[in-house]
Amino acid sequence: MPTAAGVSRGTLYVVGTPIGNLRDITLRALEVLSAVDCIAAEHVQHAQKLLAGHLLSAAHARIVPLHQHNEDSAAHKIITLLEQGKAVALISDAGTPGVSDPGALLVQQVRARNLPVIPVPGASAALTALSASGLIAPHFFFYGFLPTKSGERQRKLASLKTLYACIPIFYEAPHRILECVADMQAVFGATREITFARELTKLFETIHTCPLGEALDWLQGDENRQRGEFVLLLAPVEEPQQEEISPQAVQILAILQKELPLKQAVQLAAEITGESKKRLYARALLEQKLTSSPP
Numbered sequence: 001m002p003t004a005a006g007v008s009r010g011t012l013y014v015v016g017t018p019i020g021n022l023r024d025i026t027l028r029a030l031e032v033l034s035a036v037d038c039i040a041a042e043h044v045q046h047a048q049k050l051l052a053g054h055l056l057s058a059a060h061a062r063i064v065p066l067h068q069h070n071e072d073s074a075a076h077k078i079i080t081l082l083e084q085g086k087a088v089a090l091i092s093d094a095g096t097p098g099v100s101d102p103g104a105l106l107v108q109q110v111r112a113r114n115l116p117v118i119p120v121p122g123a124s125a126a127l128t129a130l131s132a133s134g135l136i137a138p139h140f141f142f143y144g145f146l147p148t149k150s151g152e153r154q155r156k157l158a159s160l161k162t163l164y165a166c167i168p169i170f171y172e173a174p175h176r177i178l179e180c181v182a183d184m185q186a187v188f189g190a191t192r193e194i195t196f197a198r199e200l201t202k203l204f205e206t207i208h209t210c211p212l213g214e215a216l217d218w219l220q221g222d223e224n225r226q227r228g229e230f231v232l233l234l235a236p237v238e239e240p241q242q243e244e245i246s247p248q249a250v251q252i253l254a255i256l257q258k259e260l261p262l263k264q265a266v267q268l269a270a271e272i273t274g275e276s277k278k279r280l281y282a283r284a285l286l287e288q289k290l291t292s293s294p295p
């Protein structure tokens with residue numbers, strides 16, 4: 001049942017807030033924030049600033065902290081409020097709660113109790129960066145924050161090497177930007193392109209694309225480029241084409257293989273067809289496997 005101000009009782013609203021520019025907030029988000037009984041916020045002060053910026057200071061008394069160190073206990077409190085019929089808004093310091101930010105645990109627990117959860121969409125740094133990157137691919141992969149230690153970071157990056165036709169998206173803190181980019185170059189090579197989306201929606205917003213091999217020079221070319229908040233996007237790469245051998249070569253190889261030892265069959269097939277010995281050998285092994293395995 002809606003309250004007088006238009007939010008529903010006993011409902012959790014997950015509200016997206018700006019990632020820098022205070023005005024990047026929806027009308028609906030402002031309506032919800034002004035109407036709910038309680039706001040669960042990552043940092044109370046940060047929420048107060050947001051509300052004050054939109055002349056919603058009357059809402060101050062209702063802010064409760066919910067951050068990564070108290071999410072479980074805060075979730076209990078919020079669930080009690082919801083069960084009492086109160087409407088609660090969940091916000092984080094920036095962007096969308098639950099995206100590299102606390103909130104997912106609360107939402108999970110609220111949904112597990114069959115209490116309503118309503119999303120109020122807003123900004124997210126990953127999608128903001130993607131939208132202005134000019135990168136084209138059928139898929140993108142949001143990774144978020146990489147591990148802080150180089151060895152582990154390189155291992156995680158290496159596991160993304162076969163993510164073909166896809167744009168991997170990372171978040172990174174300014175004090176790790178140089179080492180993170182160095183690891184990216186070590187894993188993906190100097191020619192893969194990276195896009196830096198820095199300080200999005202803020203005064204010093206920068207969107208810069210270059211090959212990974214030039215990225216450290218660019219960052220070090222001006223100390224200011226290493227400051228602020230970063231989204232890093234890697235250009236998509238195509239899946240390497242498996243070179244096929246011609247159907248005629250496959251047929252010739254199969255005939256020779258029936259009559260000759262494998263090595264000789266491959267040698268002769270290469271001479272007759274001009275195909276690479278390596279590819280013919282791989283095909284011969286496959287043929288051998290196929291014909292020796294039971295039907």
Ligand code: SAM
Pocket residue numbers: 019020092094095096097098099100101123124125126170171172173197198199200201202229230231
């Ligand atoms: N929940 C947020 C979202 O929806 O994007 C992300 C929060 S996460 C704790 C913060 C990270 O997001 C920053 O370290 C940075 O990598 C990225 N980020 C947030 N705001 C940004 C901005 N204005 N410009 C570039 N990156 C930003």
